[in-house]
Amino acid sequence: MKTTSPARMALFLAVAAALALILPYVLTPYYLGLVVKMMIFALFAMSLDLLIGFTGMASLGHAAYFGLSAYVTGLTALTLGWNVWLALPAGLMASAVAAGLFGLLALRTRGSYFLMITLALSQLMWGIAFGWRSLTGGDDGLPDVPRPRLWQGYSLTDGVSFYFFAFGLIALSGWLLYRITASPFGQCLRGIRESETRMLALGYDIWRYKFTAFVLGGLFAGLAGSLYVYYNRFVSPDYIHVARSAEVLLMVILGGAGTLIGPAVGAAIIVALENVISAYTERWVMLLGFVYVIVALFAPNGLTGLIESLRKKRAGP
Amino acid sequence: MSALVIDSVSKNFGGVQALTDVSFSIAPGERRLIIGPNGAGKTTLFNMLSGAFPVSSGQVTLFGRDITNAPPNLRANLGLARTFQITNLFPNLTVMENLILALQAQHEHAFSMFRLMRKESALFDRAQALLSQWGLSDIAGARAREISYGQQRQVDLILAMAGAPKVLLLDEPTAGLSAAEVVRVVGMIGDLPADMTVLMIEHDMDVAFDIADRIAVLHQGCLIAEGTPDEIRGHPQVTEIYLGAD
Ligand SMILES: Nc1ncnc2c1ncn2[C@@H]1O[C@H](COP(=O)(O)OP(=O)(O)O)[C@@H](O)[C@H]1O
Ligand SMILES: [Mg+2]
Numbered sequence: 001m002k003t004t005s006p007a008r009m010a011l012f013l014a015v016a017a018a019l020a021l022i023l024p025y026v027l028t029p030y031y032l033g034l035v036v037k038m039m040i041f042a043l044f045a046m047s048l049d050l051l052i053g054f055t056g057m058a059s060l061g062h063a064a065y066f067g068l069s070a071y072v073t074g075l076t077a078l079t080l081g082w083n084v085w086l087a088l089p090a091g092l093m094a095s096a097v098a099a100g101l102f103g104l105l106a107l108r109t110r111g112s113y114f115l116m117i118t119l120a121l122s123q124l125m126w127g128i129a130f131g132w133r134s135l136t137g138g139d140d141g142l143p144d145v146p147r148p149r150l151w152q153g154y155s156l157t158d159g160v161s162f163y164f165f166a167f168g169l170i171a172l173s174g175w176l177l178y179r180i181t182a183s184p185f186g187q188c189l190r191g192i193r194e195s196e197t198r199m200l201a202l203g204y205d206i207w208r209y210k211f212t213a214f215v216l217g218g219l220f221a222g223l224a225g226s227l228y229v230y231y232n233r234f235v236s237p238d239y240i241h242v243a244r245s246a247e248v249l250l251m252v253i254l255g256g257a258g259t260l261i262g263p264a265v266g267a268a269i270i271v272a273l274e275n276v277i278s279a280y281t282e283r284w285v286m287l288l289g290f291v292y293v294i295v296a297l298f299a300p301n302g303l304t305g306l307i308e309s310l311r312k313k314r315a316g317p
Numbered sequence: 318m319s320a321l322v323i324d325s326v327s328k329n330f331g332g333v334q335a336l337t338d339v340s341f342s343i344a345p346g347e348r349r350l351i352i353g354p355n356g357a358g359k360t361t362l363f364n365m366l367s368g369a370f371p372v373s374s375g376q377v378t379l380f381g382r383d384i385t386n387a388p389p390n391l392r393a394n395l396g397l398a399r400t401f402q403i404t405n406l407f408p409n410l411t412v413m414e415n416l417i418l419a420l421q422a423q424h425e426h427a428f429s430m431f432r433l434m435r436k437e438s439a440l441f442d443r444a445q446a447l448l449s450q451w452g453l454s455d456i457a458g459a460r461a462r463e464i465s466y467g468q469q470r471q472v473d474l475i476l477a478m479a480g481a482p483k484v485l486l487l488d489e490p491t492a493g494l495s496a497a498e499v500v501r502v503v504g505m506i507g508d509l510p511a512d513m514t515v516l517m518i519e520h521d522m523d524v525a526f527d528i529a530d531r532i533a534v535l536h537q538g539c540l541i542a543e544g545t546p547d548e549i550r551g552h553p554q555v556t557e558i559y560l561g562a563d
Contacts, residue, residue: 191410194406203393206390
């Protein structure tokens with residue numbers, strides 16, 4: 001078991017919280033926006049980590065839930081004028097239901113078949129977003145999504161209040177995800193990742209665990225998606241595209257699957273990289289491929305794995 | 318009532334007839350050894366009993382209940398546990414975590430997301446007790462993949478025993494062990510509660526005849542003999558299979 005002392009953990013959390021409170025007052029609006037984007041993708045990556053890192057279910061269609069929730073939140077806010085209390089839960093509900101339905105199909109398979117079916121289902125959803133122009137605006141997407149409206153006459157229009165709104169929800173989600181992974185349920189997910197046949201032989205109804213994890217993963221991805229539509233004030237089929245699923249998968253692998261904090265850091269790094277070379281899109285895809293190769297060759301367990309092994313080396317044999 | 322009744326069980330793997338019409342039953346508390354040459358279908362029989370694969374035909378009954386089509390986890394919850402011929406642990410978890418998962422399986426809290434694993438001290442205490450009972454306390458914190466093969470085989474056995482099953486299936490628990498480890502593992506099996514029904518596949522004849530109340534002999538998927546160690550020893554067909562090369 002990991003041996004991070006409670007005192008060090010508390011210190012880390014206190015520093016992180018202090019930093020989070022100070023950031024909006026020291027960063028320019030542009031960089032504050034970048035931090036919000038990092039946090040949103042950190043949540044997205046952590047939600048995928050629940051599937052890949054903890055349960056051993058490698059999904060290549062996780063953007064489906066991110067995108068669906070973004071569309072539902074965006075559409076209900078735009079066309080029905082729903083405030084955030086309605087539009088956001090509507091998005092979450094939609095992504096949880098979709099994850100439930102897709103899970104019923106995908107969980108009949110494992111390994112590379114699971115990868116393929118999650119990919120296929122997400123592309124199906126991408127096709128709907130792309131093709132149903134009258135509802136979704138097709139490849140033009142939906143522009144001018146309003147900022148989250150808390151109540152009549154008050155919306156989170158400035159960067160700082162939106163930052164705190166997003167930070168609050170993401171911190172809460174991060175804590176919930178941590179609690180889930182530290183619970184008996186979370187321990188069972190690790191057991192399933194390590195040996196499904198042994199878990200079955202011990203008497204676990206593993207389907208129930210996998211299904212629940214899959215829906216939870218979809219739910220948290222949905223929250224990330226809905227926050228992103230409020231952040232960007234725009235949603236397009238790109239939100240659902242397999243390229244986005246691959247990108248979040250890379251965030252998880254880069255940071256180190258099965259650690260939550262690793263994928264969050266991986267997300268921040270990828271978002272930062274993307275920001276530096278945003279002007280050249282083809283180069284961006286190339287760079288992602290390059291990062292992937294580097295990680296696969298030199299840090300197959302991601303950054304957290306790399307740090308762990310360096311630490312072990314320093315501690316001596 | 319018999320602990321386990323195997324009634325005309327056959328298994329065909331896409332053309333390979335692994336089991337043909339195997340029938341026998343095991344009394345509660347019995348030590349039943351299953352022997353037979355490599356490829357005889359012994360592990361396949363265990364897979365039919367534990368539900369890892371469906372039978373092609375036949376019926377399996379556990380304490381009077383038909384479990385032929387029950388999923389493996391349900392059979393486990395009815396008190397049927399097994400080990401694996403090819404070690405099947407949770408390799409990247411610690412030995413302690415391996416045991417916790419085994420102990421937690423029958424626990425109503427296993428599905429809970431609102432508790433913290435590290436606060437389940439009752440489970441940790443029980444796992445600790447099991448480890449010290451079998452003299453494995455010093456590997457509690459090691460990952461299962463890092464311990465020796467002999468230790469892995471013992472942990473595999475402890476995982477199966479941890480839930481206090483009514484019927485325990487052991488698939489070659491001594492295979493690949495050193496002489497000293499064989500003694501330890503045979504000792505562990507000897508220490509099992511007398512009312513626990515044990516089915517054990519064993520290739521070492523001395524070990525098999527030593528432990529057995531009764532022995533079943535499989536050969537090319539068929540049950541060719543069944544009886545007490547003395548009956549099996551004198552059985553002409555068994556002698557032929559095992560000593561035919563002489
Ligand atoms: N999953 C499987 N798929 C196909 N054939 C199998 C499978 N499991 C076992 N067999 C075949 O069934 C026969 C019996 O195997 P097994 O039960 O493992 O024998 P034993 O345990 O007695 O050595 C062998 O011919 C083996 O190749
Ligand atoms: Mg075998």
